[in-house]
Amino acid sequence: MPFIRTDYQQQAYRSEQLKQISEGLMQALQEHFQVPDKDYFQVFHAHEQWQFMYDDHYLDVERSDRLLYIQITLGSERSVEQKKAFYKRAAELVEQRAGVRQQDVFITLLETGLENWSFGNGQAQMIERPSMAARGQQYTPPTAIQTIPDAPVSDVQQVYGELAPDFARYSEEVLFGDLWRNPELSPRERSLLTIAALVAGRHTSQLPYHIELAQQNGLHATELAAAMTHLAFYAGWPAAAAGLLVLKEHTG
Template identity: 50%
Template sequence: MPFVRVSYKEGQYDALQLEGISSEIQRALVEHFNVPEEDFFQVFHGHKASEFYYSPSYMDIKRTDGLLFIQITLKSGRSTAQKKHFYSSLAERLSERVAIRTEDVFVVLVDTEFEDWTFGNGIAQMIGPEGAGRR
């Protein structure tokens, strides 16, 4: 049930690269967080230069205009070890398959609970007898 938002500076990536980024994020979620493959909700936002700001060297990491801000909202419950493996795997995948520098992969995980989601029809599908226990 992750919801993924990816922000990047306009003009940095073409449609094929964005498709590759999407695919690698989903593969990492499936592999490291046991997300079902069909649980796939992502939004990409290209920002004008006047809307995209970052520190080029915070925490001694050299970032470029190729920076990706990846925010993933998902159900809580993943371990610290799972998260660390996810971060490193995703950065490696994006580097190898889409030629994005690992330094430009910025990820934030936002944990939520089942009652924080509706997938449509105004129904909280993840709570109550019909949805109890799904991830």
């Protein structure tokens, strides 16, 4: 759900270069913050030279008149290591795509709560539909919980509705409705707790869906692997090993 504002000196860049800068930033966001393709909101602002101020040597960085001020507003659920990797990759991609010196790529991340976003229609989509927040789509029930052998990828009603209609209803209305929408825990925290419980209980059949959901909610594969490694000492080595195998299979 990032929103990007990039400020630059007028005449410093051509329109095609701005497009290349935009694409480079988006690629870095996708690689390190798992941002979906359609979560693409950026603006560019040009300034007269007298309106654009900076120190050209602060912190031993040699800046030029082609300096870019890149301000990214996003949720507050990324780790320090993710952010550091993002800064590095964004600077590399902007240089590769648009010929911008890495010294001229100045990035600030402004973190904000999920309740501070409305993507239109007068709705707070990120807290009203947390399980689908990262996709920016209308909420639908989970599509890949397959505890019935060989159950097709389908929604809860199709998988369970005929056999256990109450179970399907509770899943939709209580579990993925009231519980996952409760703002006392973020979707990221709920994903981490759920995966920990599934690994500890050796319920690996439901891990693929929740691994995908965790990534949509801002958890990187390396963070999930670290969590499972931690669980090895509390939930048992075989349980953690089984979880890591599922993680490897479903994250490449």
